[in-house]
Amino acid sequence: MSTGSAHQRSGPASQLVVYAVVAVALLWTLVPLVWMLMGSFKNSADVTAKNPAFFFEPTLANYRGLFGGANDLVPYLWHSVVAAGVSAVLSLVLGTLAGYGLARSAMRGKHHLSFWIISTRMAPIAAVVLPLFLMFRLVGLIDTLPGLILAYMSFNLPFAIWLMSAFFADIPPSLEESAMVAGCSRWQAFWHVVLPLSKAGLVTTGVLCLVFAWNDYAFATVFAGPNSQTLPIAASQLVTQTGIDWGQLSAIGTIVVLPMILAGLAVRRWLVTGLTLGAVTGE
Amino acid sequence: MTTVVDERAEKSESPAESGAPGRRGPTLSLYGWLMTPGVAVLAVLSIIPFLALVTMSFSRVGLLGGVSLEWAGLDNWSRVLSDPDMWASWGRTAVYLAATLGLEMLLGIGIAIALHSVVRGRGLLLSLILLPMFVAPVIVGLLGRYLTDSTFGLYTSLLRSVGYDGDILGGTTSAFIAVVLMDVWEWTPLIALIVLAGLSGVNPSVLEAAAMDGAGYWRTLLHIVMPSIRGILLVALLIRAMDAVRYFDIIYVTTNGGPADATKTIPIRLFETAFRFFDLGYAAAIGLMMLVVTILIAQAFVRLLGTKGQTS
Numbered sequence: 001m002s003t004g005s006a007h008q009r010s011g012p013a014s015q016l017v018v019y020a021v022v023a024v025a026l027l028w029t030l031v032p033l034v035w036m037l038m039g040s041f042k043n044s045a046d047v048t049a050k051n052p053a054f055f056f057e058p059t060l061a062n063y064r065g066l067f068g069g070a071n072d073l074v075p076y077l078w079h080s081v082v083a084a085g086v087s088a089v090l091s092l093v094l095g096t097l098a099g100y101g102l103a104r105s106a107m108r109g110k111h112h113l114s115f116w117i118i119s120t121r122m123a124p125i126a127a128v129v130l131p132l133f134l135m136f137r138l139v140g141l142i143d144t145l146p147g148l149i150l151a152y153m154s155f156n157l158p159f160a161i162w163l164m165s166a167f168f169a170d171i172p173p174s175l176e177e178s179a180m181v182a183g184c185s186r187w188q189a190f191w192h193v194v195l196p197l198s199k200a201g202l203v204t205t206g207v208l209c210l211v212f213a214w215n216d217y218a219f220a221t222v223f224a225g226p227n228s229q230t231l232p233i234a235a236s237q238l239v240t241q242t243g244i245d246w247g248q249l250s251a252i253g254t255i256v257v258l259p260m261i262l263a264g265l266a267v268r269r270w271l272v273t274g275l276t277l278g279a280v281t282g283e
Numbered sequence: 284m285t286t287v288v289d290e291r292a293e294k295s296e297s298p299a300e301s302g303a304p305g306r307r308g309p310t311l312s313l314y315g316w317l318m319t320p321g322v323a324v325l326a327v328l329s330i331i332p333f334l335a336l337v338t339m340s341f342s343r344v345g346l347l348g349g350v351s352l353e354w355a356g357l358d359n360w361s362r363v364l365s366d367p368d369m370w371a372s373w374g375r376t377a378v379y380l381a382a383t384l385g386l387e388m389l390l391g392i393g394i395a396i397a398l399h400s401v402v403r404g405r406g407l408l409l410s411l412i413l414l415p416m417f418v419a420p421v422i423v424g425l426l427g428r429y430l431t432d433s434t435f436g437l438y439t440s441l442l443r444s445v446g447y448d449g450d451i452l453g454g455t456t457s458a459f460i461a462v463v464l465m466d467v468w469e470w471t472p473l474i475a476l477i478v479l480a481g482l483s484g485v486n487p488s489v490l491e492a493a494a495m496d497g498a499g500y501w502r503t504l505l506h507i508v509m510p511s512i513r514g515i516l517l518v519a520l521l522i523r524a525m526d527a528v529r530y531f532d533i534i535y536v537t538t539n540g541g542p543a544d545a546t547k548t549i550p551i552r553l554f555e556t557a558f559r560f561f562d563l564g565y566a567a568a569i570g571l572m573m574l575v576v577t578i579l580i581a582q583a584f585v586r587l588l589g590t591k592g593q594t595s
Contacts, residue, residue, distance in 0.1 A: 119581045153328060264416065
């Protein structure tokens with residue numbers, strides 16, 4: 001909001017400190033990512049050179065090997081897209097409806113309901129995987145995409161309900177009331193008045209659900225088999241007893257990371273709200 | 284804010300309008316109907332697993348030909364509570380939490396304060412600083428292995444040039460520090476982002492007044508800025524605490540608990556117990572203990588929201 005700050009006045013010396021801190025933070029943040037990006041274009045000799053290769057002949061061999069080569073990445077990519085995409089969309093639809101209900105309802109026990117929803121979202125993955133593994137085994141959902149989608153909804157759905165309800169709570173109910181005075185039904189007021197005002201919330205919630213599911217490793221490593229393995233599994237499978245193909249691994253890493261960075265930065269303005277589950281707003 | 288009490292009563296709701304079946308008796312309002320599908324799915328995905336987890340913790344679980352449960356009474360619980368390795372893991376988890384959260388808060392606050400006083404290009408800088416948050420933890424772990432590889436790691440060669448010659452992920456202390464730093468790399472940006480939002484909410488005129496008074500920079504920071512963003516700092520801390528108990532991918536793909544158990548935190552132990560030794564009942568008892576910890580943190584979080592309301 002306000003760009004003014006108290007520290008600007010404090011002279012060139014402290015400005016220097018500020019820039020030094022920012023520079024170090026940038027280096028610490030970016031070096032691993034840049035190194036991974038560089039690694040994905042290195043041949044096998046350069047990628048494991050004893051003296052780190054800063055200058056090298058770039059090659060597309062790693063990417064070529066992943067698309068059409070021996071380690072075909074396409075099925076993994078497809079599984080990731082379906083599992084993350086469908087779980088995000090389903091969570092967003094159910095979460096939007098439930099979140100609106102939760103934000104506007106005056107029912108008794110609402111606090112308990114909210115608390116249950118947030119504890120579901122925050123439950124340790126290891127403690128959720130365990131019973132789901134037994135349940136999925138019983139009903140035959142192991143190594144299926146629907147199983148993975150359900151597993152991802154176990155954390156994305158409560159997240160979507162909670163976050164959408166936080167976004168809806170910021171919209172004054174008087175808007176719907178005036179729409180209803182003008183002849184709208186409650187549902188029409190929601191659909192034509194509230195929902196269009198919640199675009200930012202919808203996009204943010206959808207993107208974050210997508211990121212959480214796309215980046216999952218723990219659920220996939222337990223539930224996924226040949227028919228449902230996702231990109232993070234493909235990355236971990238390159239780690240073998242005989243050695244690791246770091247060039248290909250860097251390429252997979254880049255493929256996993258890049259779309260999420262783009263999606264995440266697209267909603268940067270609402271990231272604080274999203275990642276604090278609505279507890280903090282605005283930059 | 285999520286706890287705003289809605290004044291509008293539901294009694295004005297007519298069944299026809301709300302789409303409820305036109306029978307007599309209690310009907311749900313539109314809001315209730317909207318909540319039903321989501322809450323029903325969530326119940327299936329959370330209450331049933333929870334009950335299953337409780338049942339498992341009192342059973343011997345067999346996986347031969349499907350799933351079989353055999354009543355085991357308090358066996359798993361007495362083993363979990365009397366296992367010294369288990370308590371060592373809890374201790375390690377506590378140290379891991381303290382180290383990651385402590386460093387992330389410290390660095391995150393530092394970065395946020397620095398970014399806050401940058402006027403031009405702050406948006407771009409913030410975007411760059413945030414990047415690690417979007418990286419899948421499993422990739423963070425694998426990338427960490429690449430950077431610290433004992434023969435060709437970039438960071439290994441940097442450390443070698445300043446005189447450190449050990450195998451980073453091979454030594455107990457250095458491996459622990461390494462997995463802590465990987466977590467710090469990924470999540471410090473989140474703290475910076477949250478704190479920056481808090482700083483932007485601090486009333487500039489308060490800061491100007493402090494400057495007029497001749498209050499020093501650090502004094503202003505400590506006595507005026509920090510107290511006014513205390514709520515936000517607490518939110519950041521609690522969110523990170525819950526996630527730190529939640530995720531274990533980084534350790535799982537780097538050291539998997541080793542060397543010599545140095546990085547074997549509770550979730551790693553649970554995973555190993557369940558999916559390597561297939562001692563699922565015992566693992567369930569561990570899982571329930573973890574669940575209690577996160578529920579306590581979540582309770583603090585919700586209470587904070589209720590009392591503080593929205594900031595900025």
